Amino acid sequence: MRTRRLGKTALRASQVGLGTWPLAGNAGLAGYGAVDPERAEATVRAALAAGITLFDTAGIYGDGFAESLLGRLLPGGEGGAVVCTKGGFSHFAQGRAPDRRAFKAEVAASRDRLRREVIDIYLLHNPPPVLIGLPDVYRPLQDLRDHGWIGHIGVSVARAIDGWLALDRPEVEVVQLPFNLLNTQADQGLLSRAADLGKAVLAREVLANGWLSGRYGPASTFAAGDFRQHLPAEVKAAIAGDRAALEPYRRPGESWVDFSLRFVLDRPEISSAIVGARHPQQIEALSKAGTLSPSPSWHPAD
Numbered sequence: 001m002r003t004r005r006l007g008k009t010a011l012r013a014s015q016v017g018l019g020t021w022p023l024a025g026n027a028g029l030a031g032y033g034a035v036d037p038e039r040a041e042a043t044v045r046a047a048l049a050a051g052i053t054l055f056d057t058a059g060i061y062g063d064g065f066a067e068s069l070l071g072r073l074l075p076g077g078e079g080g081a082v083v084c085t086k087g088g089f090s091h092f093a094q095g096r097a098p099d100r101r102a103f104k105a106e107v108a109a110s111r112d113r114l115r116r117e118v119i120d121i122y123l124l125h126n127p128p129p130v131l132i133g134l135p136d137v138y139r140p141l142q143d144l145r146d147h148g149w150i151g152h153i154g155v156s157v158a159r160a161i162d163g164w165l166a167l168d169r170p171e172v173e174v175v176q177l178p179f180n181l182l183n184t185q186a187d188q189g190l191l192s193r194a195a196d197l198g199k200a201v202l203a204r205e206v207l208a209n210g211w212l213s214g215r216y217g218p219a220s221t222f223a224a225g226d227f228r229q230h231l232p233a234e235v236k237a238a239i240a241g242d243r244a245a246l247e248p249y250r251r252p253g254e255s256w257v258d259f260s261l262r263f264v265l266d267r268p269e270i271s272s273a274i275v276g277a278r279h280p281q282q283i284e285a286l287s288k289a290g291t292l293s294p295s296p297s298w299h300p301a302d
């Protein structure tokens, strides 16, 4: 498993990271269906065995379930896994920022669940664009960083345009956002800007929530409790059409998962591709992608 440096920070981590949203069920936030604690544990153990050292989570995933799982299973100490978690979600959803007290309580709860003195990376979880540019939003986290509770501050956004706002803030060292074969908005300048500024980009939803896994098509249905079941038929058809248009670029014998990971990991500006595997068997493809090298630009298959 190759590692990459996270921007200008002193952190290095595996170029493929494990995202823990799909492991955490639906408590606190709609997810990928019912939680299966044994399978979740086996998936994290398989990731560790494959050399994955970057784990993405959030206090809200399974109402603390995902953080507690990582707290129990990850090695601590120097050279251990790098943990990225997030907070402020419920406040941001109401259009306001958590105050100092609220942030302190959230970070304290995450530290307890993760069993870590220092949280390597702490991200604002989906802040509305109007708040991303305000210095006051970051002050509580800067204080907690000064107190040694947080290593690095960042922002997790759903749209690349909001990522631009985050890159402009001097407090922000890490930006997390979707980047995949079907969503290349980050490639409209943001990736190179982040590299110029020495800020880490964590690419997430690399498999477009499973739509790039090759397992699903327009007629696919999902289990009760899986947020993907609510996608309208016309959207599923559009995704299938967009994916079909990429078919000529897939190398002979290359799976959709391999192709999707290659596309993201070809980019040297990306520190890690975060994939939400939810079965231990799904780790194998992540392990394979861990050997890929970045190239200066993406080349279609020859």
Ligand SMILES: NC(=O)c1ccc[n+]([C@@H]2O[C@H](COP(=O)([O-])OP(=O)(O)OC[C@H]3O[C@@H](n4cnc5c(N)ncnc54)[C@H](OP(=O)(O)O)[C@@H]3O)[C@@H](O)[C@H]2O)c1
Binding pocket: 018, 019, 020, 021, 022, 032, 056, 057, 086, 125, 126, 156, 157, 158, 176, 204, 205, 206, 207, 208, 209, 210, 211, 213, 215, 257, 274, 275, 276, 277, 278, 279, 281, 282, 283, 284, 285, 286
């Ligand atoms: N706002 C935010 O901050 C935010 C939002 C979204 C995600 N995230 C983070 O980013 C991570 C990645 O996003 P995501 O998990 O939603 O999307 P993703 O990684 O694009 O897709 C996850 C889905 O892909 C399928 N999958 C994973 N590995 C596979 C493999 N090797 N082979 C075949 N299928 C595979 C699984 O689907 P099935 O097994 O069901 O087929 C899984 O549920 C999350 O886990 C979370 O940590 C953050």
